[in-house]
Amino acid sequence: MRKIRSALSRALGAALFAGAALMLPAGGAQAQQELNVYNWGDYINPEVLKKFEEQTGIKVNLSVYSSNEEMLAKIRGGATGYDIVFPSVHMHDIMAKLDLLEKTNINQYEGFKNIDPAFLRAKSDPNGEYCLPYAWGSVGIMYNRTLLGKDVTGWRDLLETAKAKGLKISLLDDVREVMGVGLILNGHSVNSTDPEELQQAADTIIAMKPQVAAFTYSNRPMVVSGDVAAGHHFIGAMIDVFAHPQDLGYVIPEEGATMYQEDICVLKTAPNKENAIKFMQFYTQPEIPALNMAQQTNGTANMKARELTPENIKNSEEINPPAETMKRLQIFEDIGDGIRLYDRLWTKIKTAQ
Known part of the structure; x- marks a missing residue:
């Protein structure tokens, strides 16, 4: 989640990494010493992958x-070369419903004792038999203090100032x-499927659109450059805040x-299931999520890593x-067919003048 579910600018990360993504193996003996990771763009510290390769010899x-x-569309469309994916909690539940995930019994591994049970949030996997909590964070407002001339406290304060x-x-x-922002500002659950609440x-x-320059995942560079005064973004924005504490x-x-x-979930179609489980076990080592957090500036479920x-x-x-503050945070759930109404309203939002 949310999404930091990056906590960084996911679409921007995708653009940066997509050109460098390696080809998936064709199969055979060589594939036994490889691991095909399918993650959000720029959502893992490269040093984490390097350490895994050094410890295991797995490429x-x-x-x-x-x-x-x-x-999900890629996996359901027939892509069979990926081993590990990183779904948000509600997508974890959707993929479980579609029978796309492998039971790994990661909860029986010794390192699982480091995981805070509060982060076993997937309704389909309450004991952690399938997937391992990876990272978490809030989705808030990154702002340019220099432009606004003040610190902002929330959406209403930001919009009034802007x-x-x-x-x-x-x-x-x-x-x-985005609909979550609208629901919260009206006192509703971000998982509402009530037509009146959604409207x-x-x-x-x-009503915000006169102040909205763009709907984008590239909020961080826009705020840093001053192209916009503030952006709706994941906690990974703290990377820039730490770098420019006076301005941001x-x-x-x-x-x-x-x-x-x-x-972290293993696909049923994974060609390298044993290697995938080795990665999950590797990620229970406290120093590994700590290394990831240091570069990603998001939270971890690994209590010792903190x-x-x-x-x-x-x-x-x-x-x-x-x-x-945690009491003010809501996490998305699978809303089933209710997503169709969201999509219809999303079209209206995007096209409204």
Whole structure:
């Protein structure tokens, strides 16, 4: 999740990595010493993959996607070369319903004791028999303090300030994240399928559009450059905030926000299942998710890993929100056929003048 479910700019990462993604193996003996990882763009520290290769001698081939839907369409469309995917929790449940995931019994591995049970969020996998919690974070507002002339506290504060100063903002190009903002601002669940609540949420977003420059995953560079005053983004935006603390900020809106969580799952069609399970086991080692967090600035379910992260991450209430803030965060669930109404309203939002 959400999505940091990157916590970084996923579509931008996809563009950066797509050209470098390695070809999937054709099969045979060579494939036994390879692992084909299919992840969100720029959502894993390359040093993590390097350490896995060093520890196991297994070559990692990385390919990337920019959304849960893109990944699912590729898998359902017949792609059989991938071993590991990183679905958000609600997509984990959807893929389980479609019988796409391999039972790994990762919960029986010794290192699983490091996993905080609170992160076993998939309704289809409450004991962690299939997948391993990977990373999580909030989806809030990254803002340019220099342009706004202040720190903002939430969506209403941001919109009022941007309008008064004639500034633009950007929103994620993601139907559920954007509709989630509209639902939260009207006091509703981000998993609502009530037509009236959804229409109200869509109307709220449409009313924002005079201040919206773009629906995009490239919010981070736009905020850094000053092309927009603020962007709707994942906690991975803290990379830029740490680099420019005087000019940039990130806030979990006072009205509430969504959070994301991705899990590491092995596909039933995986050609290298043993290698895939070895990677899951490898990722239970506290120093590995800690290494990932240091570069990704998101959260981890690995309790011991939290103590190994750099001080700026460990002490950040944006990355590790206090209990009171956590109460304001909602996570997406599988809403079944309700997504069709979201899609219809998304079209209206995009085309509204």
